[in-house]
Amino acid sequence: MGTSHTHDDHPRHVVRDYAKSPMNIYWEMTQACALACRHCRAAAVATPHPMELTFEESVAWLRQIPGFGEPLPQLILTGGDPLARADLYELITEARRLNIAVSITPAATPALTHEVMARLKQHGVDGLGLSLDGSTAHRHDSIRGVPGTFDRTLQAMGWAQELVMPVQVNTLVAAETADDMAAIYELLKPFGIARWSLFFLIAVGRGKVLQPLSPADAEKLMNWIHETSRGASFILATTEAPSFRRVALERMREAGMTGEQIRLSGATRSHGIRDGHGVMFISNTGEICPAGFLPLAAGNVRNSDIVSVYREAPLFRQLHDPTQFEDRCGVCDYRTLCGGSRARAFAASGNPLASDPLCDYEPPSK
Numbered sequence: 428m429g430t431s432h433t434h435d436d437h438p439r440h441v442v443r444d445y446a447k448s449p450m451n452i453y454w455e456m457t458q459a460c461a462l463a464c465r466h467c468r469a470a471a472v473a474t475p476h477p478m479e480l481t482f483e484e485s486v487a488w489l490r491q492i493p494g495f496g497e498p499l500p501q502l503i504l505t506g507g508d509p510l511a512r513a514d515l516y517e518l519i520t521e522a523r524r525l526n527i528a529v530s531i532t533p534a535a536t537p538a539l540t541h542e543v544m545a546r547l548k549q550h551g552v553d554g555l556g557l558s559l560d561g562s563t564a565h566r567h568d569s570i571r572g573v574p575g576t577f578d579r580t581l582q583a584m585g586w587a588q589e590l591v592m593p594v595q596v597n598t599l600v601a602a603e604t605a606d607d608m609a610a611i612y613e614l615l616k617p618f619g620i621a622r623w624s625l626f627f628l629i630a631v632g633r634g635k636v637l638q639p640l641s642p643a644d645a646e647k648l649m650n651w652i653h654e655t656s657r658g659a660s661f662i663l664a665t666t667e668a669p670s671f672r673r674v675a676l677e678r679m680r681e682a683g684m685t686g687e688q689i690r691l692s693g694a695t696r697s698h699g700i701r702d703g704h705g706v707m708f709i710s711n712t713g714e715i716c717p718a719g720f721l722p723l724a725a726g727n728v729r730n731s732d733i734v735s736v737y738r739e740a741p742l743f744r745q746l747h748d749p750t751q752f753e754d755r756c757g758v759c760d761y762r763t764l765c766g767g768s769r770a771r772a773f774a775a776s777g778n779p780l781a782s783d784p785l786c787d788y789e790p791p792s793k
């Protein structure tokens with residue numbers, strides 16, 4: 428399913444030093460997935476990778492997570508389709524035994540049943556991520572590649588409501604889908620979801636067949652997200668679009684809000700989180716990357732310690748330090764708060780420290 432595992436933000440606001448400890452660890456448990464989403468990062472296929480982490484290897488790296496210390500990062504199980512792993516429940520049990528909070532982003536296939544969702548809940552999974560990329564079956568299914576996924580997604584949202592499982596809905600934003608956001612928002616209203624995250628396309632994997640928004644259209648949409656969030660019954664957030672924080676802060680300052688009022692509004696909860704800083708990603712073969720959309724491996728869980736890699740590997744050290752960013756992001760007055768999508772910088776230029784081309788903010792010259 429590919430896109431549901433990203434985050435710019437997290438409901439639990441805990442103070443932590445993101446240079447020492449991530450808030451979210453995304454684990455691509457498998458590349459196996461029955462869907463064929465047009466924008467999939469993972470280029471998911473029907474079968475697991477021959478070098479996929481075994482059960483023992485998986486348990487071994489999960490046991491490294493407590494090395495980050497309290498507050499422990501949250502684990503987000505993703506793929507591919509995590510439901511395709513036969514040892515899924517044993518691995519969830521192990522993570523919960525280690526006191527790690529677990530969320531999951533299953534693909535909307537016939538394998539996602541009410542019984543499966545109830546079982547996930549029983550095993551201590553406390554969050555479900557679902558992808559909804561269109562307000563109609565036609566729009567959604569044409570992105571997801573398999574007819575019927577729209578209906579299954581809505582059905583799963585209904586079951587989650589019954590089971591009282593918090594849901595994050597993830598929606599792809601591309602030039603082809605941006606005009607549908609208002610309709611998707613209306614569709615989501617009755618489902619009692621916890622948050623809606625708009626994932627701004629990064630053209631990798633199958634994503635290359637869709638077009639990203641222009642910076643001007645992205646800015647317009649971010650303003651809409653900010654406006655809409657003020658009256659919404661769920662949190663609106665962005666994924667791989669941290670410049671939304673700049674847009675929201677600019678609008679709040681223009682509205683005359685003080686720093687304290689802005690802080691109390693909760694709008695600053697995700698500040699500073701970006702690929703490799705507050706976020707890390709473990710691939711299905713154990714590679715330790717800054718994010719799912721930033722496929723640069725700084726080590727492998729088979730032979731590296733995830734805590735040392737996150738804190739010490741040159742790549743992660745650079746991503747922790749916005750003064751190392753280049754071009755506009757490097758001199759931007761919002762670089763600590765935002766810092767740009769390092770994944771999009773990499774996808775566009777091959778340099779994870781370059782500017783995020785989605786944002787055309789011109790920092791004031793010093």
Ligand code: SF4
Nearest residue numbers: 756759765766767786
């Ligand atoms: S220039 Fe870079 S750091 Fe500044 S707001 Fe835009 S994306 Fe963020």
